[in-house]
Amino acid sequence: MGTNEGGLLDKQFQKAKQQAEQQKYQQMVQSVKPKQTWLKNAIAAFMVGGAITAFAQVIQNILQAVGLAQKEAGTTTLVIMIFLGAFFTGLGIYDNLGKFAGAGSIVPITGFANSIVSPALEYKREGFVYGVAAKMFTIAGPVLVYGFLISVIIGLIAFFFQ
Amino acid sequence: MSILLAFLIGGTLCLIGQLIMDLTPFNVTPGHVLVGYVTIGAVISAIGLYQPLIDVGGAGATIPLSGFGHTLAQGVLQAVKTKGLLGAFGGGIEATSVGIAAAVVFGYVMAVIFSPQG
8 A cells, every 4th residue: 555655646746747847848849939930931921922022013014015004004913913813712822822921922912812712712602692702701891991991081181181 | 123122022011911910919810911901001101101112112012902002092182182072982992993893803703613622
């Protein structure tokens, strides 16, 4: 019986020691991990976001070279980028890019197109009204709501104070 | 040269978004980033600070969602001058109508012709 109790105490001691070590290890992991991820994410976002906007600039330069005025070339580039964002989301490529690039694929207008197509595809089986058409605006809806709000607020301020 | 500048400005705008997502204590999702960029972009544009960024960065400043906010703000400011109070309501939406229609139409078409992955 004495030996049993001794064994039990020993087991508890071992368990406590193990937990303490695990905690120490977790603390160490926590202190090292976030720094590395944020730096890696930041570089990926910069590179991918830069590449997307540089590609858009190439399109815009070509459009201007074939004779479009700067404003029309800019708008046409925007439409082309929206098309490409939606198309590559449909192919399933853009969401994989997003896992790696984070904000690099969210912030450009292609990310806005992605935020429309991605939930629309996901909820397609719920039908073309409550599935596709409704879910398209899961993220685009808030963007338009706050976009229109701030636009009208700016307009009213300009109207009354100028 | 314009391509390199677009890369640098566009990359930097995306980098800021990523740092906000990773380094602030709030739970910032892609939706918050998009809403924030449009709203803050519109405000910065209204006080005249976004156009210089476009003059330097071109598509690097117009393609990020803050450029969408810029189009909203400049559209409404122009419309207030020509149409008054009605312009204050319609101007921003008129200026961005091409982009919004393109996003809705292309988004719908792609969602219809493709199947969900996995």
